[in-house]
Amino acid sequence: MNGFVLAPTAPLGLEIGLGLLMLVVLSMGLFRPSTPNRLTGWVALIGLLVLTGVAFAVTPGGSLFAGSFQVDALAVFAKRLFLVSAAISVLATLGMSSDRFAKRGSEYHFAVLASLLGMLVLSSARELILLFVSFELMSIPLYFLTGFLKKDETAGEGALKFFLVGSVSSAILLYGISFIFGATGTTNIAAIAIAMASGSVFVKLGLVLTFAGIGFKIAAVPFHMWVPDTYEAASTPFVAWLSVAPKAAGFIVIFRLYLEGAGSTAMVWVPLVSAMAAVTIIAGNLMAIPQKNVKRMLAYSGVAHIGYLLMGFAAVSASGTGMILFYLVAYLFGNMGAFLCVQAVGSAEHSDDFDAYKGLAQRSPVLALSLLVFLLSLGGIPFVAGFWAKLFIFRAIIDQHMYGLALIGAMATIVALYYYLVLSARMYIEKPDNPQPVPIAAPLLVAILLCAVGVVVMGAYPEPWVRAVMDAANGLF
């Protein structure tokens, strides 16, 4: 009998599981032990690993609430991505030295999981209300997580900026959604494509406004300005996650709203999006150049990466979409890895400045090599994941004959390589001030190596990943 009762909720299995995990984590906070420990973190990690395992076992199919929650291929793909990134982030957090993570671990991990819950639901949401609520559920814990180290002099500032810009953006987003709803009279996402096809101005206005809102989330220029400040202020393992997962979620929303079922009507966005992509790539890369703080540099470079992802959007094709997903996965490993390396160096040197990286190759060869690999991946160099990601994106837009955009993207890569190389030069060329090896907490090291393996494996053998992303993307068209 029980099986029958639970059966209808099967598509929600992951979310329910996550909810239970949240419950456990939260209640562990209620029974706070006298000596702070990181048990909640481990519990959260193990739970996440289990869920990740389940996610990889899930096959697409199944829907709930009259189709407003649907577990299609894209959703499954996204959920896996979110879970993996969250697991890596939580794993890396276990290596954090600040005892706040031990004392307030329950709140921290609850917030992470809550935000993750928002992402998981978001990836399946096919209905505007659900989409919006899950979007907000994803966002609000992020503000909290940004300010988590509230005793740090800048954490609050980062959180406040993130929050203020975020709430303005979400108001704009909601305003846009109201027009979309108004144009169709329904909150079903499938109706949007139909309304677009009929040439409804409200739905277009709504989508423009919504785009500004999502632009904030994915940090496209000029909606990106919170990014460097927030990244600099927040705890690094969290930033690693922040720089990847919510961005991916933003793109999932874009797929759902702008591309799914839209067919050729989606072409209307091409000029706008390509212009935005170009501006984002150029501005992001330029602003990354003069940075002295590696986290800020990575933040700006992350902005530039969003531009490449937008290029994939501008391609408006199954391959473009698929390649965004591929890029996101490559970016997940590359960017998270890079941030985790920053964490490793930062906790040893108490500085995220470039100077802290002097002679890293001679101090900790593994760490330096990992960071180099991540940087190369971000720079789009062959044999690491980022190369294929950029390549596929370029290929997608060249398929659409947008050669100029491809060229801008390709040239901007050179600028990006400049600052990546400057950092590499610090690591490999200069002599260390302090020849001691950098101490790295075991969980952090494991997380870094995981990312490195991901980057290299994807770079060496992209085929299965390509197939996976194309399976996920094909459903949209």
Add this chain to the structure above:
Amino acid sequence: MNPVTLAILALLLPAGAFLLIGVLAPLRRSGRPAAFLSIAAVATSLAAAIRTWQLASGSVEPIRAAWNWLPGANGPLATVGVLIDPQSSLMLILVTLVATLVQIYSLEYLHDEPPAAFGRYYAYHSLFVFSMMGVVLSPNLLQLFVCWELVGVCSYLLIGFWYRKPEAARAALKAFWTTKAGDVGLLIGIVLLYRLAGTWDILELEHMVKGGTLATAGLGVITFCLYLGAMGKSAQFPLHVWLPDAMEGPTPVSALIHAATMVTAGVYLLVRTEFLFHQTPQVLLLVGWIGGITALLAAIMACVQTDIKKVLAYSTVSQLGYMMTAVGAGFAGAGFLHLLTHGVFKALLFLGAGAVIHAVHSNEMHDMGGLFKRMPQVATVFIIGTLSLAGVPAFAGFISKEEVLGATLAGGLTGPFVMLLTGAFLTAFYMSKVVFLVFFAAPAAPGHAHGHTHDDGHHGHHGDPPFLMAGPLWILAIAAIVIGVYSTFFHHAEPEFASPGWLTPVAVAMGLAGIVGAYLTYQTRTISADTLASVFAPIRVAAVNKFWLDDLYLFIYRHILLAFARLIGWTDRYIVDGVLNVISAWTLDGGDALRRIQTGRVGDYIFAVAAGLLVLMLWMRGTL
């Protein structure tokens, strides 16, 4: 053995010697063994050359053999091989003969050199002999060019043999650059020829010309370019400037390369391609005139030299002018004949001068004087050479000079003929001047000469040279006489042209007048040299200053070429690279500037979001 095998053998022996000496460092450093190897090789070559000539003179048709060198879709693009005909086999003998003698001579002449340098010298020599024979035997113009350039390199290396002397290093460079400038023309000519004719083979080309299948349009440019090459190698005005400086090299080198063989390669080239030049009479005319000018100007300059080698060098330039004039007149045979005889007696003169220099340790004539008593053998052979050069009957130079003069007149080149005739007088004059100053007159600057006398003990051989040096001198002297006597009295080859009867007496008179003039001026001092100088003051000044050509070239090199290069170098660094750096700097600055919009004030961030929203809406207003 058939002539081809012989010729190849002759060709490859010195090459083998060069490789052995060049690659086997111990052999090279041992000095004398290397020299013997080289001499053995070149002597064998001489024998092979003589045998080849014998065989070839029996055959009516030229003998040719060729192997593929550069591939091409439609048959080979270029071949290498040998072409044996009377011209090439005669020339081959000249080259190998002089080379053999010079190499033997050098054994003694350079015996003070350290063994390693000695070995190096013979390595270069072997390479030179190989290359020169390559030029001579070449059946096509490309191979000729290849060997031609190698010859140039050997010349460069041998002029710069005493590279520690800055003058030698500079002279080597100057020789290379000047001849190279001419070679640029030759190269262009060869390249152009390929498109026009599709072949470089001399026989094929000749066949085409005879068959009338060779287009004449554009041929003038080609022959002119070929002539440019010859001009550089054969030191024609205004590219003659390198040859006098080349005297910085060891004297045997001057004898071999800068008198007998290499410098005549240009003439040889023109002789070889005579049929082409006949298609382009304008170019031929140019060749004639420039030859005449060269002959005269060089003779004038020879008169004002005080360095014995320089006199001989200008004399060589002048004689090359003679040969060229004959070619330009349309009678290459005459030029070629002069080439052969000149090769013999000029080598003789140089080697003789070398013997003197070897004894005196100076090139300056005022350090010499009255040497006849001390070095009677050297003086004798030197006088034989001088008489040959002056065109005195029964000496080698006589008949060929007659031929040249006759050819010039027959070719209708009256202007050049007058120049040559004047030149004949001057030639006799300056050569006799050398003879009188060096061998007969009292030392001009006794004090100076005395300064040397106490060195005698050190140098030991202030008399006739030892056998190794004297032998070659005598062989050449005898050759000069034999050729002279044979051609003056026994063998009257039917000339291709008719010369007027007055020509021979006038020419001989010119030569004798020159000798007499020199005798009066420098031996008896009846005519004051100073008076002569003041009478011809303007010409003298010009001649002493080499007609300011060196200054002109130096100016072009320093103040035009190098200055322009500096300008380009500066442009590359500060403009071309500068623009790149500016773009880079702008990118960096752009990052800096753009970074400033990140004010840190959240109000600005929000403003950016709102403004971005407005931009999005404005952008999409067309579709809204």
Add this chain to the structure above:
Amino acid sequence: MGFPILSVITWSPFVSALIIMAFARHRPTLVRMTGVVGSSLSLVLSILLYFKYDHVANGFQFHEFLPLVPSMGINYNLAVDGWGLVLTLLTAIILFAGSFASWTVKTRGQEFYALLLLLSTGVFGVFASLDLFVFFLFYEIAVLPMYLLIAIWGSTGEVKPEGMFGWAFKRVGVGTKEYAAMKLTLYLLLGSAFILVGMLALYTAAGSTSFSFLDLQKVKFDPQLQSWVFLFFYVGFGVLAGIFPFHTWSPDGHASAPTAVSMLHAGVLMKLGAYGVLRLGFGLTPDGAVQWAWLVGAIACVNIVYGALSAMSQKDLKYVVAYSSVSHMGVVMLGMATLTEQGINGSVFQMIAHGIMTGLFFALVGLVYEKAHSREIFKMGGFATMMPGISTAFAIGGFSSLGLPATAGFVAEFLTFIGAWQSAHSWWLIPGVLGAFFTSIYVLRVVKQIFYGAKSTDPHFQDLPDAKGTEWVAIVVLVCILVLFGVLPNLMLGPIDTTTVPLLVKMGVMR
């Protein structure tokens, strides 16, 4: 399939690099020996390859095939034709010489050898790849290690920030090795961005099914597409080939780089660029090539003369050699732009000739620098007395570079000139010949200044030793090959010609 000879050639340096990194830490002798063994293996197999190549059948041979990303049509597909054959041999020779020329690298020698070998794997791979994509991957491997190689082991020069752009010079730090390394790397990567875009354009235009050169070659692309794709290839690869005005990375980069890196970079990597233009530009977009030949040739002429004049004005020995590369690469580009059999043969042959001679030059400059600690031409003098071997080799290199017969340089230049005169733009001959003449001026001037003439009175320049021991290997090998190919050009020209002719037939400029 048999013995994967190409893969072994390509990957044996890589494996050596791995061995070095894994086992040879702080054991310099083992490092060197491993490097030499790895490069020797490549060399021996390349020579074997040359002899096993069926010169009659010609075309691509020694195919190796391994699916890599089948869904995109990317395969690991190696094969060589005549060009690939000779260029592989060239690479092997230079690598072999380079591994000896690096004998004296003291600091972090292990990493140096590893990077150097890694780089050569990239170069081998480029010449052997039939798959465009793998080609590109190898291309990147060949370019990237350069950054570290120059930035770590390079030398910093001196450039006065002057002129109206002086501020920019200060801003970017012109003259430092970091600057040189960065400029070189970024410039070349910029080029590869163009290549990538062009490559993808062809790939998609052909139906996105295969990156194979053989497949793409069969497609008749739209002329307009060809037109701009060719330009992309030209600019992209041209940057590496040092075309004006994108050549400025070359002098700075080569001057700053350590000896073996300069050898490999100027000797082989620049050829990669020219090879790319020829293989991809001419092979895949023939109409574009025909359309733009005038531009390629005109810029090549600028390169030749401009490079030579720039070289003439340099005071730093390495800069002279570097600028001479710019000039000589102009000959390579000019040859192909002629669209004639001789021209393209000359172009490829010049790749070989220049590769060898510039490798030789850099090896010698490295030796001179090692012994005299100076690259200032006009401070040195009379070195021939002390280092006769080096000066002789230098002179032979110089002769080759000025196109003296019996050295490889002559054959290359001569063929190019023949091609130029037969092309549609016969005036190209003039700058070409002029360049050769200018080369004779600057090269021999340098030779004279440094090696001949009176001995310099500078106390640093007394009692300098000649090359000794392993230092001879690179010099002797390169000199011998330079002369060998000059005397017997058919060794190389045979295979080259059999590849050139079908290309020209395909391009429709030859029956």
Add this chain to the structure above:
Amino acid sequence: MNGEVLAFWVLAVGLVGSALNVVLSKNLFHSVLWLAAALVGTAGIFIALDAEFLGAVQVLLYAGGVITVVVFAIVVTERLVGERLSQTSRRILGGAVVAVGVLAMVLNVIRRSGIDMPRPEMTADITKWMGISLLTQFLLPFELLGVLLLAGLLAATYFARPEE
């Protein structure tokens, strides 16, 4: 002019006026009070649109809850700083341009949309329908909202709590 129209205009004028005061008032406290007025006015609009339940929610949650919290915050911060909070504005010109621009664009779209459909009659009890659908169709967002509020609450207390 019927009652609805009159109500609309009165509410509209009141709303816009109070909204302007919210953004222009020098005194932060006054701004808050004007916001309360605007929120109540909005509730009036809701009622005019037959959404009485929402109007009630608006008044209770917003005007009641939000304003209280804001006032509380202001009071707390004023107490901390010991003086009255006044506020000034900057970027007025830029803000005005952007705001007017956005307004113009939106109004233009509204004008051109031709959306003016007739206002249908109310057929069912909206409140009841809302209640039912919240627990059926919108159960999931409803649950998530609970999580969200919990997370928000946690976060707010975490930040606002003085140092432990």
Add this chain to the structure above:
Amino acid sequence: MPLSAYLSLAAVLFSIGLFGVITRRNTVGILLGVELMLNAVNINFVAFSRFHGTALGMIFTLFAICITVAEIALGLALVILLFRMRRTSTADHIDWLKG
């Protein structure tokens, strides 16, 4: 009143709110502006909902209001946190992170 009237009213309110968030220097002031914007959104939803004859928009509004409350609570907590640390609630003064 026609739908467009409600929509226009909402648009005006939204723009005023937007003006407010841009120009306000006090963090609380910015939050008030956000409230105005969200208010406008809610009017939009309700109006559309009413004219479409569906309650979906009202449900949306309900969610929006609740989320807004959570948001504003969080925001004010942050303001207090910042105020405690920096002694200011003027947004422009909170600019340690920049560049």
